[in-house]
Amino acid sequence: QVQLVESGGGLVQAGGSLRLSCAASGLTFSSHTIAWFRQAPGKEREFVARISWTEVSTYYADSVKGRFTISRNNAKNTAYLQMNSLKPEDTAVYYCGAPSRPYYYTSANDKYDYWGQGTQVTVSS
Numbered sequence: 001q002v003q004l005v006e007s008g009g010g011l012v013q014a015g016g017s018l019r020l021s022c023a024a025s026g027l028t029f030s031s032h033t034i035a036w037f038r039q040a041p042g043k044e045r046e047f048v049a050r051i052s053w054t055e056v057s058t059y060y061a062d063s064v065k066g067r068f069t070i071s072r073n074n075a076k077n078t079a080y081l082q083m084n085s086l087k088p089e090d091t092a093v094y095y096c097g098a099p100s101r102p103y104y105y106t107s108a109n110d111k112y113d114y115w116g117q118g119t120q121v122t123v124s125s
Contacts, residue, residue, distance in 0.1 A: 009119030022096030038092035
């Protein structure tokens with residue numbers, strides 16, 4: 001059974017930083033793309049960042065480019081999202097996800113089959 005567990009969310013002032021973690025079990029972590037998505041109240045879930053299984057390739061939404069960094073440690077089966085220069089509009093529940101298909105590099109929400117429970121990030125102005 002695949003499990004993704006996010007942690008690291010919280011309340012932070014605008015301009016601050018947070019580091020989210022996504023711990024995976026039940027899949028061959030080093031064979032799967034990992035992505036972060038977020039969902040704000042009343043909005044649809046949106047793509048934030050993705051990283052390939054080899055850690056070489058990353059891709060970001062324009063709204064977070066230059067402020068967020070995605071990374072992973074395949075030896076620890078864990079992915080991370082370092083968020084700097086946070087803005088109130090970054091407030092959302094953040095989810096990590098993985099496609100069930102290995103070696104599949106995509107940002108499409110509907111291609112992700114495994115999801116964590118989410119972690120709340122709140123940025124105050």
